[in-house]
Amino acid sequence: MTSVSMKNVQKSFGKNHVLKGVSFETQESEIFGLLGPSGSGKTTIINILTKQLGVDDGECYVSVGSNEIGLMLEHDGLFARLSCADNLHVFREIYGMPRKNVDEVLKKVGLYEAKKTGADKLSKGMRQRLVIARAILHKPKILFLDEPTSALDPVTARGIYKLIHELRDGGSTIFLTTHNMEEATNLCDRVVMLHDGKIIEQGNPKEICERYNAIKTMHDLESVFIQLTGGGLK
Amino acid sequence: MRSFKAIFKKQLKDTIKNPAILIQFIIFPIIAFVINHLVTNMYGVTEEALANMPNQVTMQAGIFAGMGLIMVPMGIIAEDMDKKSLRFLTMAGVKPMSYLLGISGVILVAALCSSLAFTVIGGFTGMDFWIFLAAMMSGVVASIVLGSTFGLLAGNQQAASALSFPAAVIIGFGPMIAQFSDDVARVMHVVYTQHFNVIADYLNFGVSDAPLWHSFAIMWGNVAVLLVLFALVFRRKGIVG
Numbered sequence: 501m502t503s504v505s506m507k508n509v510q511k512s513f514g515k516n517h518v519l520k521g522v523s524f525e526t527q528e529s530e531i532f533g534l535l536g537p538s539g540s541g542k543t544t545i546i547n548i549l550t551k552q553l554g555v556d557d558g559e560c561y562v563s564v565g566s567n568e569i570g571l572m573l574e575h576d577g578l579f580a581r582l583s584c585a586d587n588l589h590v591f592r593e594i595y596g597m598p599r600k601n602v603d604e605v606l607k608k609v610g611l612y613e614a615k616k617t618g619a620d621k622l623s624k625g626m627r628q629r630l631v632i633a634r635a636i637l638h639k640p641k642i643l644f645l646d647e648p649t650s651a652l653d654p655v656t657a658r659g660i661y662k663l664i665h666e667l668r669d670g671g672s673t674i675f676l677t678t679h680n681m682e683e684a685t686n687l688c689d690r691v692v693m694l695h696d697g698k699i700i701e702q703g704n705p706k707e708i709c710e711r712y713n714a715i716k717t718m719h720d721l722e723s724v725f726i727q728l729t730g731g732g733l734k
Numbered sequence: 735m736r737s738f739k740a741i742f743k744k745q746l747k748d749t750i751k752n753p754a755i756l757i758q759f760i761i762f763p764i765i766a767f768v769i770n771h772l773v774t775n776m777y778g779v780t781e782e783a784l785a786n787m788p789n790q791v792t793m794q795a796g797i798f799a800g801m802g803l804i805m806v807p808m809g810i811i812a813e814d815m816d817k818k819s820l821r822f823l824t825m826a827g828v829k830p831m832s833y834l835l836g837i838s839g840v841i842l843v844a845a846l847c848s849s850l851a852f853t854v855i856g857g858f859t860g861m862d863f864w865i866f867l868a869a870m871m872s873g874v875v876a877s878i879v880l881g882s883t884f885g886l887l888a889g890n891q892q893a894a895s896a897l898s899f900p901a902a903v904i905i906g907f908g909p910m911i912a913q914f915s916d917d918v919a920r921v922m923h924v925v926y927t928q929h930f931n932v933i934a935d936y937l938n939f940g941v942s943d944a945p946l947w948h949s950f951a952i953m954w955g956n957v958a959v960l961l962v963l964f965a966l967v968f969r970r971k972g973i974v975g
Contacts, residue, residue, distance in 0.1 A: 575821075580817070581748050582751070586747055594828055
């Protein structure tokens, strides 16, 4: 069943035409990756799907209401002076969840020991995990993750990959953006490659690699992207 | 109601941990206490001279209600917008009104505690106690609405500071300047801080040019006008940031 879809979506900011007829759809319980370099329109798509932005033309669809969506956006939006647990309790109360959910989710992201630590005292990786904890606190049906492992060390990133797989296995649809092609290859069930506001390729990452013979050397979506666009990702 | 409770608790914890906000509720009663103590214990001052002096406590209370409290909601809202926390709250289903009432509720409770401190330091008892408290809370409500409006207008902490200071100084110190200029007095006649001073003068000296209800009516008229202004800004700018 379709979880999220866009049909021929156009979006401009002034003279800057950011999305030029973007169409795709994601299915339930899949990890869907939106790939592209900085400025390709990934965050704009997330902002549109989460109703922070409107579209100029085209249609978009999200199968669930806002209280069944989990978000991890560009800005963490944490309450800096509140502890990890208190940050989560604010949202637990808004969603009407039991208190024990906070401890459970803190254990899941490995922050239980730091539950009384202020958000402003956390390392970048710990903050990222707290943001994920907040995003999954209410067991959302769809989870939007904007660059979930950017600037994280490999060990923390692996922990987050594991968590994302667990959430998918639990029935959630994961919609993530990244410019890390290795991450996309290992993590995503399906990807869409975005370049200059247009979709240039989509499908299963390994199948895309095979299609472009990149698999002969390695599972390398980046070389496919370079072959298609003539440019790098960063 | 769930959202209101969540925001109220969040703001209560945050205020306790935020010295920049917390100090606003503490410093004015402390200054009032110190100045009151110094004036009443001044060497050589007579009982008659004391009776003719303006009450230092009401002066500080006026500055607190008219100036300090404009900056508090503005700072809170601007910070939540700036750090995108407000975006996550609204996307979790918090209605803007629940957010604003939750924030204002904490400020109101904290301001009530400060106001009670002022009444104790000022030695108000009986009917005077209630009149003073009612005047304080009328000023507090007007300042919260005005501060929230500025918070929406500013959108970020830097702009909030730039907006807040001149506005708070004009509104807070306007009644003092009005004592030296008829033109300023005419303008200030419709501003709530001026009428807080009128009520304070009545409590200090037992005289007033107009009945007290007149001043209370103008203060609550200010609240009504400020609410309309707030609604207009809210419709135009929204709260997400």
